[in-house]
Amino acid sequence: xxxxxxxxxxxxxxxxxxxxxxxxxxxxxxxxxxxxxxxxxxxxxxxxxxxxxxxxxxxxxxxxxxxxxxxxxxxxxxxxxxxxxxxxxxxxxxxxxxxxxxxxxxxxxxxxxxxxxxxxxxxxxxxxxxxxxxxxxxxxxxxxxxxxxxxxxxxxxxxxxxxxxxxxxxxxxxxxxxxxxxxxxxxxxxxxxxxxxxxxxxxxxxxxxxxxxxxxxxxxxxxxxxxxxxxxxxxxxxxxxxxxxxxxxxxxxxxxxxxxxxxxxxxxxxxxxxxxxxxxxxxxxxxxxxxxxxxxxxxxxxxxxxxxxxxxxxxxxxxxxxxxxxxxxxxxxxxxxxxxxxxxxxxxxxxxxxxxxxxxxxxxxxxxxxxxxxxxxxxxxxxxxxxxxxxxxxxxxxxxxxxxxxxxxxxxxxxxxxx
Amino acid sequence: xxxxxxxxxxxxxxxxxxxxxxxxxxxxxxxxxxxxxxxxxxxxxxxxxxxxxxxxxxxxxxxxxxxxxxxxxxxxxxxxxxxxxxxxxxxxxxxxxxxxxxxxxxxxxxxxxxxxxxxxxxxxxxxxxxxxxxxxxxxxxxxxxxxxxxxxxxxxxxxxxxxxxxxxxxxxxxxxxxxxxxxxxxxxxxxxxxxxxxxxxxxxxxxxxxxxxxxxxxxxxxxxxxxxxxxxxxxxxxxxxxxxxxxxxxxxxxxxxxxxxxxxxxxxxxxxxxxxxxxxxxxxxxxxxxxxxxxxxxxxxxxxxxxxxxxxxxxxxxxxxxxxxxxxxxxxxxxxxxxxxxxxxxxxxxxxxxxxxxxxxxxxxxxxxxxxxxxxxxxxxxxxxxxxxxxxxxxxxxxxxxxxxxxxxxxxxxxxxxx
Numbered sequence: 001x002x003x004x005x006x007x008x009x010x011x012x013x014x015x016x017x018x019x020x021x022x023x024x025x026x027x028x029x030x031x032x033x034x035x036x037x038x039x040x041x042x043x044x045x046x047x048x049x050x051x052x053x054x055x056x057x058x059x060x061x062x063x064x065x066x067x068x069x070x071x072x073x074x075x076x077x078x079x080x081x082x083x084x085x086x087x088x089x090x091x092x093x094x095x096x097x098x099x100x101x102x103x104x105x106x107x108x109x110x111x112x113x114x115x116x117x118x119x120x121x122x123x124x125x126x127x128x129x130x131x132x133x134x135x136x137x138x139x140x141x142x143x144x145x146x147x148x149x150x151x152x153x154x155x156x157x158x159x160x161x162x163x164x165x166x167x168x169x170x171x172x173x174x175x176x177x178x179x180x181x182x183x184x185x186x187x188x189x190x191x192x193x194x195x196x197x198x199x200x201x202x203x204x205x206x207x208x209x210x211x212x213x214x215x216x217x218x219x220x221x222x223x224x225x226x227x228x229x230x231x232x233x234x235x236x237x238x239x240x241x242x243x244x245x246x247x248x249x250x251x252x253x254x255x256x257x258x259x260x261x262x263x264x265x266x267x268x269x270x271x272x273x274x275x276x277x278x279x280x281x282x283x284x285x286x287x288x289x290x291x292x293x294x295x296x297x298x299x300x301x302x303x304x305x306x307x308x309x310x311x312x313x314x315x316x317x318x319x320x321x322x323x324x325x326x327x328x329x330x331x332x333x334x335x336x337x338x339x340x341x342x343x344x345x346x347x348x349x350x351x352x353x354x355x356x357x358x359x360x361x362x363x364x365x366x367x368x369x370x371x372x373x374x375x376x377x378x379x380x381x382x383x384x385x386x387x388x389x390x391x392x393x394x395x396x397x398x399x400x401x402x403x404x405x406x407x408x409x410x411x412x413x414x415x416x417x418x419x
Numbered sequence: 420x421x422x423x424x425x426x427x428x429x430x431x432x433x434x435x436x437x438x439x440x441x442x443x444x445x446x447x448x449x450x451x452x453x454x455x456x457x458x459x460x461x462x463x464x465x466x467x468x469x470x471x472x473x474x475x476x477x478x479x480x481x482x483x484x485x486x487x488x489x490x491x492x493x494x495x496x497x498x499x500x501x502x503x504x505x506x507x508x509x510x511x512x513x514x515x516x517x518x519x520x521x522x523x524x525x526x527x528x529x530x531x532x533x534x535x536x537x538x539x540x541x542x543x544x545x546x547x548x549x550x551x552x553x554x555x556x557x558x559x560x561x562x563x564x565x566x567x568x569x570x571x572x573x574x575x576x577x578x579x580x581x582x583x584x585x586x587x588x589x590x591x592x593x594x595x596x597x598x599x600x601x602x603x604x605x606x607x608x609x610x611x612x613x614x615x616x617x618x619x620x621x622x623x624x625x626x627x628x629x630x631x632x633x634x635x636x637x638x639x640x641x642x643x644x645x646x647x648x649x650x651x652x653x654x655x656x657x658x659x660x661x662x663x664x665x666x667x668x669x670x671x672x673x674x675x676x677x678x679x680x681x682x683x684x685x686x687x688x689x690x691x692x693x694x695x696x697x698x699x700x701x702x703x704x705x706x707x708x709x710x711x712x713x714x715x716x717x718x719x720x721x722x723x724x725x726x727x728x729x730x731x732x733x734x735x736x737x738x739x740x741x742x743x744x745x746x747x748x749x750x751x752x753x754x755x756x757x758x759x760x761x762x763x764x765x766x767x768x769x770x771x772x773x774x775x776x777x778x779x780x781x782x783x784x785x786x787x788x789x790x791x792x793x794x795x796x797x798x799x800x801x802x803x804x805x806x807x808x809x810x811x812x813x814x815x816x817x818x819x820x821x822x823x824x825x826x827x828x829x830x831x832x833x834x835x836x837x838x
Contacts, residue, residue, distance in 0.1 A: 224694075226694050229691070229693075272648070272715045273715060273716045273717075274712070274714065274716065275643075275701055275705065275711050275713075275715070275716045276705065276711075276713060278697065278701060278716050279698065279701040279705055279712065282694055282698040282701070283698060283702065285694070286698055292695075293694055293695025293698065294694075294695060295693065295694045296691045296693060296694070297692045297693060297694045297719060300716060300719070
C-alpha cells in the first residue's frame with residue numbers, strides 16, 4: 001500500500017488506471033474496490049460527499065422499497081442488501097469507522113383504514129415475489145414499538161430491511177479508499193476528455209447527465225433531522241415506514257439520538273426547503289409517532305437524487321465511449337446499492353467482462369429501438385429495465401458499441417491490466 | 420457630537436454618566452436618547468442584539484395585543500405605538516437606516532366558527548375599551564387579502580397595528596446611539612457593582628433577574644421565517660393574526676419577501692426548536708394562507724422573552740439600589756414599547772422625576788405586601804400592575820426605597836445633571 005501511495009502522487013494524476021468522477025458513496029466505493037485490487041485510482045470531485053448522500057437516510061430496504069413493476073431493480077436491491085453485512089464489516093476494518101449499521105429491521109405501518117388498505121396491496125405484492133414481509137397484529141406491532149400512535153391501525157415487519165448512517169459511511173469510504181491508495185483530486189471535471197486515465201468511471205450522480213448525455217435527471221428530496229431532547233436515545237428502535245392520511249413518511253432512529261424523517265419525491269432541481277414539505281413530513285411523523293413532537297428539529301435539507309426513466313441505476317460501458325463506464329442513476333437507492341455497484345464495476349474494470357447482474361442496468365438500454373432517446377425525457381415512460389436491456393444486443397447499432405466492452409477487456413490482463 | 424466622541428473613549432468607561440446594561444432595542448434606544456441629551460453613555464453587552472429581539476416579529480400592535488385584565492399594559496402599548504411614526508422617522512434620519520416600518524395595518528381572522536367566536540369575544544373587549552377594531556364582512560376581508568384561505572370564516576381590521584423589522588431596527592439604533600456618542604463595551608456584566616456610572620440602567624432582558632433580583636423569567640418563543648419563492652414579494656401585505664383550529668398564529672410580510680410566522684409562548688428556558696412547535700405554526704399558517712406552503716422555510720429559531728408576573732414591563736428605580744433603574748420585563752412587547760421606554764427612562768435619568776406613565780410599571784410593585792416576593796416565581800399569580808403599583812406607596816418599607824428616586828433627583832440639575 002505504501003508503494004501504491006508513492007506511485008500515486010498528484011503529478012501522476014494524468015496516468016491513473018482508473019479515474020472516478022464523483023466522490024459520493026458510489027464513486028468512493030468503486031475507488032476503494034479498484035485501489036484495493038492494485039489499480040492506480042484517482043477520484044475527482046470539487047466537493048466530496050456533497051451530493052444526494054449528504055441528506056440520505058441510509059435505509060437498506062430492498063423489501064419495503066420493492067414496488068410494482070420494478071422487478072430487476074428489486075433483484076439488485078436484494079443482492080446488494082445481502083452484501084451489506086460483509087461490506088460494513090470490511091469497511092469498518094479498513095477505515096476504523098463505525099457506520100451506524102443497525103439490523104433491528106423495519107416496521108411498516110398504516111395510520112388509517114385507507115392507509116392500511118393501500119399498504120397491504122404493496123405487502124401482498126412483496127410477499128408474492130418472495131420477499132420477507134410479515135403482517136403483524138396490532139398487539140404485536142405495539143409490543144415491538146410501544147411509542148406508536150394509538151391511531152395506527154396495523155402494520156407489518158420487514159426483518160431484513162436494515163439501516164446505515166450515510167454521514168458515517170462517507171468518511172469511512174474516503175478513508176478506506178485513500179488508505180488503499182486512491183488519490184482524491186478536489187477539482188471539477190468539466191468534460192471527460194480532461195481525464196487521461198485508461199478507464200473512467202462516471203459516478204457523478206446528477207452530474208452524469210452533462211458529462212455523458214445519459215438520461216439522469218434530478219429528483220428533489222426534502223428530509224428533516226430531529227433529535228431526542230436532552231441527548232436521549234430515540235424512544236423507538238426500528239426504522240418505521242408509515243402511510244399517514246395518504247402521506248408516506250419514514251422515521252430512522254440513530255443511536256446518537258438523531259431521527260431522520262423523510263422524504264419528498266419531487267420533479268424539481270432546486271434545493272430549497274419548502275414550508276409545505278416540512279409541514280407534511282412533520283404531520284405524518286407526529287401522527288405515526290406522537291413523541292416526535294417533543295423532539296428538537298435540528299436540520300431541514302433538500303438534496304437531488306439522480307433519477308432515471310425506469311428508476312433503476314445505469315451501470316456499465318457507455319455506448320460509443322470506449323473506456324468509459326457509468327455508475328450513476330441510483331435515485332433513491334444509492335446507499336443500499338453501494339456494495340453491489342462497487343463490486344460489479346470493479347469487476348468490470350479489472351476483467352472487462354460485465355457480470356450478468358449488470359445486464360438490466362446497461363447504459364445502452366436507453367438507446368435501443370425498444371426505448372428510444374425520447375424516453376429519457378419522460379419520467380412516466382414505463383420502460384422496464386428488462387425490456388430495454390433485452391432489446392439492446394439485438395439492436396446493435398444506434399451508437400451502441402460492443403467494442404466498448406471489448407476495448408476495456410483488451411486492455412485488461414491479470415499482470416498489468418491497463419498497460 | 421465629535422466632542423462627545425472624544426470624551427467617551429474606552430478609558431473613560433468607568434466615569435460614564437449612564438451605564439446601560441444590554442444592547443437590545445431597549446438598551447440601545449435608552450442609550451441613544453440619553454447620549455442625544457448630552458450624557459456620557461456606555462452600553463455593556465457581550466453580544467449586542469442577540470436576545471429576544473433577534474427573533475422578534477416586530478408587530479406594533481397595541482390593539483390586537485390588548486388582552487383581558489391588562490389595561491395598564493394596553494395603555495402603555497397605545498402610548499408607545501403613537502410615538503412610533505416620529506420615532507421611526509427620527510431614527511432613520513439619525514442612522515440612515517430604513518426600518519421596514521409599514522402601516523398597512525393588521526387583519527384579524529378566525530378559521531372555523533369556533534375560532535371566530537373566540538376572536539369576537541376579544542374584539543368586543545378591545546372595542547369596549549375604545550380601541551379601533553373594525554369587524555369585516557367576509558367579502559371585505561377577501562377584498563383586502565385575496566390570498567386568505569376560502570375556509571377563513573371571518574375577521575376584523577386593526578388599522579393602527581403596524582410593523583417594523585427588528586433586524587433593521589437594531590443596527591439603526593446602534594448606529595444612532597454611537598453617532599450620538601454612546602460607547603459600546605462588548606463585555607459581560609456579572610454584577611452591577613462592576614459599573615462605576617452615576618446611573619445604571621438595567622435593560623438586560625432575561626438577564627435582569629440575576630443582576631437585580633427582579634422577577635423576570637424567560638418565556639420561550641419559537642418563530643419561523645419563510646421566504647416567497649423566486650425572490651418575489653409575499654402575496655399579502657397586511658400583518659395577519661389568525662386563530663386556526665385553536666392555534667394562534669401571526670404572519671408578518673416584509674417587502675424583501677420574508678414572512679415571519681410566530682410564535683409559541685412556552686414556560687421554558689431552552690432555545691431548542693421543537694418539531695411540534697414548527698408543525699403547529701406551519702399548520703396554522705398554511706390553514707390561514709395556503710400559498711405559504713410554497714414558500715421556502717429559511718429559518719427556525721427560538722428566543723427567550725423577559726416575562727414578568729403581570730406581563731407588564733418593569734420600568735423605574737430599583738428598590739434599595741440608588742442610581743439603578745430597571746428597563747426590562749418587556750415580554751412580548753419589547754419592540755412596540757421601545758420608544759416610550761427610551762423616552763421615559765431618559766427623562767427619569769435627566770430630571771429625576773418619574774413620568775406618571777411609569778407608575779403602574781415601577782419595580783417596587785413586586786415588593787409591597789400586595790405582591791410579596793414569592794409572586795415573582797409564580798407566573799400564574801394574577802397580580803395586576805394596578806393593584807401592585809397602588810399598593811406600593813402605602814407600603815413604604817420592605818426594601819422599597821423612595822430615596823432611590825430622590826437620590827437620582829438629588830444628583831440631577833438642568834446644568835450638569837450628574838455632577
